[in-house]
Amino acid sequence: MFVCSSQHGMASSLLRDGRGGLAALKRPSVSAKSFRARRTTATVPQCSRITSPAFVSARGASTKRGQFQVTCAAASAAASDGSEASVHSSAKFTRTRWITFLAMFAGYASFYLTRNSLAFTAPTMIEDVSLGLDMTSVGGLTSVLPVAYGFSKFLSGVLGARTSPTILLSGGLAATAFVNIAFGMSSSYPLLLALWGLNGLLQGLGAPACARILTLWYPDKERGTFWGFWTASNNIGGFAAPILAGTAATMYGWRYGMFAPGAVALAVSVLVLLFMKDSPEKEGFPPIDEGAPKKKVVDDKPAAKEDKPGLLTLLVEDCLKNPYVWLFAISYFFVYVVRQGVTSWFIFYLKDKGVQNAAVQVSGLELGGLLGSLSSGAISDYLVRNNDGSKGNVGLRVQVVMAYAFATAALLGVFWVSPNVAWIQWLIVAAVGFALYGPQMLIGLCGAEVVRKPAVSAAQGFLGWISYLGAANAGVPLAHLVQTYGWNAYFTSMIGACGIVLLLMAPMTRLESYSQRMAKAELKNA
Numbered sequence: 001m002f003v004c005s006s007q008h009g010m011a012s013s014l015l016r017d018g019r020g021g022l023a024a025l026k027r028p029s030v031s032a033k034s035f036r037a038r039r040t041t042a043t044v045p046q047c048s049r050i051t052s053p054a055f056v057s058a059r060g061a062s063t064k065r066g067q068f069q070v071t072c073a074a075a076s077a078a079a080s081d082g083s084e085a086s087v088h089s090s091a092k093f094t095r096t097r098w099i100t101f102l103a104m105f106a107g108y109a110s111f112y113l114t115r116n117s118l119a120f121t122a123p124t125m126i127e128d129v130s131l132g133l134d135m136t137s138v139g140g141l142t143s144v145l146p147v148a149y150g151f152s153k154f155l156s157g158v159l160g161a162r163t164s165p166t167i168l169l170s171g172g173l174a175a176t177a178f179v180n181i182a183f184g185m186s187s188s189y190p191l192l193l194a195l196w197g198l199n200g201l202l203q204g205l206g207a208p209a210c211a212r213i214l215t216l217w218y219p220d221k222e223r224g225t226f227w228g229f230w231t232a233s234n235n236i237g238g239f240a241a242p243i244l245a246g247t248a249a250t251m252y253g254w255r256y257g258m259f260a261p262g263a264v265a266l267a268v269s270v271l272v273l274l275f276m277k278d279s280p281e282k283e284g285f286p287p288i289d290e291g292a293p294k295k296k297v298v299d300d301k302p303a304a305k306e307d308k309p310g311l312l313t314l315l316v317e318d319c320l321k322n323p324y325v326w327l328f329a330i331s332y333f334f335v336y337v338v339r340q341g342v343t344s345w346f347i348f349y350l351k352d353k354g355v356q357n358a359a360v361q362v363s364g365l366e367l368g369g370l371l372g373s374l375s376s377g378a379i380s381d382y383l384v385r386n387n388d389g390s391k392g393n394v395g396l397r398v399q400v401v402m403a404y405a406f407a408t409a410a411l412l413g414v415f416w417v418s419p420n421v422a423w424i425q426w427l428i429v430a431a432v433g434f435a436l437y438g439p440q441m442l443i444g445l446c447g448a449e450v451v452r453k454p455a456v457s458a459a460q461g462f463l464g465w466i467s468y469l470g471a472a473n474a475g476v477p478l479a480h481l482v483q484t485y486g487w488n489a490y491f492t493s494m495i496g497a498c499g500i501v502l503l504l505m506a507p508m509t510r511l512e513s514y515s516q517r518m519a520k521a522e523l524k525n526a
Contacts, residue, residue, distance in 0.1 A: 087285055087286055088280075088285070088286070088288070093280070093285050096277060096283055096285075097217050097218075097280075099275050099276075099277075100213065100217060100275070100276050100277045101213075101217070101226065101229070101230075102275075103271060103272050103274075103275040103276035104169065104209075104210050104213050104230065104272070104276055105229070105230060105232075105233045105236075106233075106268050106271065106272070107169045107170065107173055107206070107210075107268055107269065107271075107272040107276070108169070108206050108207070108210050108230065108233045108234075108237070109233040109234075109236045109237035109240070110173055110177075110237065110261075110264060110265040110268040110269070111172075111173060111176065111203060111206040111237065111265070112233070112234060112236075112237025112238050112240075112241060113237055113240060113241050113244060113245070113261040113264055113265055114173075114176045114177055114179070114180045114199065114203075114261050114262060114265045115145070115149075115176075115199070115203050115237075115241075116237070116238060116241035116242075116245070117180055117241060117245040117257060117258055117261040117262075118141060118142065118145075118183075118196065118258075119142070119241070119242075120241060120242045120245040120246035120249065120257065121245055121246075121249045121254045121257030121258055122138045122141075122142075122254075123249075124249045124250065124253065124254040124257065125138065125254045126138065127254075128253075128254060130187065131187060131189070132189075133189065137189060140193060141192060141193060141196050143475065144193060144196055144197045144200060145196055145197070145199060145200035145203070146200065146468050146471050146472050146475075147200065147468075147472060148197045148198075148199075148200025148201045148203075149200040149201070149203045149204055149468055150204075150464065150465045150466075150467070150468025150469055150471070150472070151201070151204070151465065152200060152201040152202065152203060152204025152205070153204035153207060153208070153460070153461050153464030153465050153467075153468065154204075154461045154462055154464065154465030155204070155461065156168070156172075156204045156205045156208055156457075156461060157204075157207075157208040157457045157458050157459070157460045157461010157462060157464060157465075158311055158314070158315050158457070158458045158461050159311070159457075160205075160208040160209055160212065160457035160458075160461065161311060161314050161454055161455065161456075161457040161458050162311060164278050165208075165209035165210070165212045165213050165276075165278055165457075166209075166272065166273060166276045166277070166278050167273075168205050168208070168209040169205065169206055169209040169210065169272055169276065170269045170270075170272040170273040170276070171205070171269075172202050172203075172204075172205025172206055172209070173205075173206070173265050173266075173268060173269040173272065174265075174266055174269035174270075175202045175205075176199055176202040176203060176265065177261075177262040177263070177264075177265035177266040177269060178262065178266070179195055179198055179199045179202060179262075180199065180258045180259070180261055180262035180265070181258065181259055181262040181263070181266075182195055183195045183196065183199070183258050184254075184255040184256070184257070184258030184259045184262070185255070204461070204464065207444075207460055207464055208456075208457040208460045208461050208464075209457070210230055211444070211448050211456050211457060211460040212453075212456050212457050213276070213278075214226060214227055214230060214448075215288075215448055215449075215453055215456045216278070216279045216280065216287075216288060216453065217279070217280060217288065218288065219288050220384055220393050220449070220513060220515060221381060221384050221385045222381055222385075223381070223445065223449075224376075224377040224378065224379075224380040224381040224384065224397060224442070224445060225374075225377045225378050225381045226377070227377050227441060227442075227444075227445045228373045228374045228375075228376060228377025228378065228441055229374065229377070231373040231377075231437070231440070231441040232370050232373050232374060234369075234373075235366045235367070235369055235370040235373070235437075236370075238366050239366055241261065244260050244261055244264065245257045245258070245260060245261050248260040311458070314454060314455040314458045315455075315458045315462070318451045318452060318455035318458060318459065319451065319455065319458050319459050319462050320462075322450065322451065324394075324450045324508060324511060325447060325450065325451065325459055325462065325463070327504050327505075327507070327508060328443050328446055328447040328450075328463060329447070329462060329463050329466040329467075330466065330504055331401075331439075331443055331500075331501050331504045331505060332443050332444070332447075332463050332466055332467040332470065333466050333467060333469060333470035333473075334470060334497040334498075334500045334501050334504075335405075335436075335439050335440055335443060335467070335470070335497075335501055336440075336467040336468065336470035336471045336474070337470045337471070337473055337474045337478075337494075337497045338408065338412075338436060338474075338494055338497050338498060339436055339437075339440060339471070339474075340470070340471040340474035340475070341474040341478050341490070341493075341494050341497075342365065342432060342433075342436065342494075343365065344474060344475065344478075345474075345478060345482070345490065346362050346365070346415075346429065347362050348482075349487055349490070350362070350425065352487065353420055354420065355420060355422075355425070357422075360422070360426070361422060361425045361426050361429060362429050363426070364426045364427070364429050364430030364433065365429050365430065365432065365433040366433060367430055367433065368429070368430035368431060368432065368433030368434035368435075368437070369433035369434065369436065369437035370437070371434050372404070372433060372434035372435060372436065372437035372438045372441075373437045373438065373440075373441045375434075375438070376400055376401075376404055376437075376438030376439075376441055376442050377441060377442070377445070379400050380396060380397040380400045380442060380445075383396040383397075383399075383400070384396055384397070389516075391510065392510045392511045392512035392513065392516065393449065393512065393513045393516055394446050394449050394450055394508065394511040394512060394513045395508060395509045395510040395511040395512070397442050397445060397446050397449075398442075398446060398505050398508045398509050398511060399509055400438065400442060401438065401439045401442045401443060401446070401501075401505055402501075402502055402505045402506070402509075404435050404436075404438030404439050404442075405435075405438075405439050405498050405501045405502055405505070406498070406502060407435035408432065408435040408436045408439070408498050409495045409498035409499065409502075411428060411431050411432045411435055412432065412491060412494050412495050412498070413491070413495060414428055415428045415429065415432060416487075416491040439501065443463070444460060444463060444464075446508075446511075447459045447460065447463045448460060449513040449514065449515075450511065450513065450514055451514055452514050478490060478493070481493060
């Protein structure tokens with residue numbers, strides 16, 4: 001309900017009458033005549049942007065009935081829950097949100113085209129004698145990207161807190177597309193190395209922008225499902241990369257293996273710019289404000305505009321001083337050790353066991369990962385929707401993370417002792433992907449939900465930086481471990497990493513989200 005303050009201290013509700021105007025609910029003790037003679041002022045939040053049927057565009061105007069003077073104030077009391085719910089379930093809001101999501105999904109999937117293009121172009125690059133490349137030089141190219149990418153996720157996450165997510169995603173995708181095209185036009189190894197490092201720096205612009213879009217457009221009860229859908233873009237992009245880049249390189253030469261992903265990404269970047277929307281408020285809808293404290297209006301005047309926290313404040317106060325963000329970051333480190341260890345070394349393990357077509361056996365990893373991301377998000381949302389408020393929403397998601405991490409450890413052990421039967425190994429690898437991609441998806445979501453919305457990009461950047469340090473440690477260190485101590489040490493370390501994730505998650509099974517904490521604080525102060 002809108003609370004209207006008048007000269008006589010009277011409170012009333014504003015309702016929309018049958019003709020679209022404002023009607024006043026009269027108090028029983030006040031006559032209609034005296035009521036009409038009084039002047040009552042109501043403060044309506046963000047009336048310049050209100051599109052709900054529950055409101056009217058009456059900025060600065062007064063009705064003949066009741067002489068209501070409607071004052072517009074961005075920081076005034078929020079609309080009623082029922083009115084906002086009706087707007088958020090309207091066809092226009094639903095359509096705008098879906099278009100935004102699909103543009104974001106296509107944009108982030110295209111990042112994977114330009115990120116993975118080298119992996120499927122490298123074999124034909126080695127065959128080009130004019131380049132003079134060998135396995136070692138290609139290894140140098142593949143090593144520079146994750147290091148640059150991890151640093152980029154940290155930096156762009158912090159800067160992304162003050163940058164339009166649409167500009168960040170679209171601009172980053174266009175830039176990495178041009179880098180791929182420039183790479184395909186180059187022949188000098190130092191230049192190739194520099195360009196691929198630049199590609200890594202640009203790749204980090206995607207995830208923080210998407211995290212902001214998801215927290216601004218989706219409430220707690222459905223954010224896990226759509227976060228899972230978004231994470232599935234990794235699998236779609238990873239699936240399309242060998243088809244697009246590999247086929248182009250095989251048919252037309254390695255340079256076209258870089259041109260094709262670049263051209264597709266450039267086209268998609270334009271679509272992202274045209275169709276993705278930064279936030280509900282910018283499109284005229286009420287914000288997704290779960291549990292956020294309402295701004296108060298005193299004497300018909302809006303509260304003073306709250307200062308936006310600076311980038312350093314968001315990074316230090318919301319992330320680096322938040323112990324839960326650190327726990328999630330370290331957990332992410334070990335999850336990425338396992339993820340990179342699986343994607344990089346499973347194929348070598350199978351070859352050592354004498355499997356001729358090892359690539360086929362590991363092809364189920366991405367498919368299983370796709371299903372794992374979707375299912376873990378949906379399960380965590382189900383738990384959040386059925387939460388009566390006595391449990392922490394983030395803690396419920398943490399419990400799902402722990403279940404999937406335990407399953408990952410168990411399936412790694414099964415794969416370790418599996419027989420050389422192709423279909424059995426394929427199923428186990430797919431199951432490993434299913435279990436592994438659950439924690440990978442949900443830990444990022446948990447990190448986003450324990451901080452306030454302006455700090456989401458900074459938190460995602462910090463988590464991403466730590467996670468790719470884990471991915472880097474799955475390269476040379478694991479290779480040295482296998483060469484020195486064999487595959488038994490490899491599987492022991494991978495299972496041990498899952499165990500560390502379980503230990504780090506255990507203290508957070510009751511953790512509340514930021515919006516829950518704010519709602520309780522508001523209730524306590526009411």
